[in-house]
Amino acid sequence: MREHPMIDITPNGTGLPGIEQLRVIVGAVMTVGLILSVLALIISAIVWGFGSNSSNPHLASRGKVGVLASCGAAIVCGASVTLINFFWNVGQSV
Secondary structure (H helix, E strand, O other), rough: OOOOOOOOOOOOOOOOOOHHHHHHHHHHHHHHHHHHHHHHHHHHHHHHHHHHOOOOHHHHHHHHHHHHHHHHHHHHHHHHHHHHHHHHHHHHOO
């Protein structure tokens, strides 16, 4: 019976040209995502305030959903590296 060789491959940060530039680009995209999350939070809070002040439940509801969505987007942007590392480690232990 023939045994198959064990394959052991790990990520290589220097294997391709441009990896460092790609890291810089991803970091910049994360920054833009966080800035847009703050902008969405501000706009949603204003919409929520206008809706509550004008007794418009539909507008107030949209503002609340916008606040939650912008906070969720900020959480995903901030935790993305940690989440990827966590699932990478889970995948390595399988």
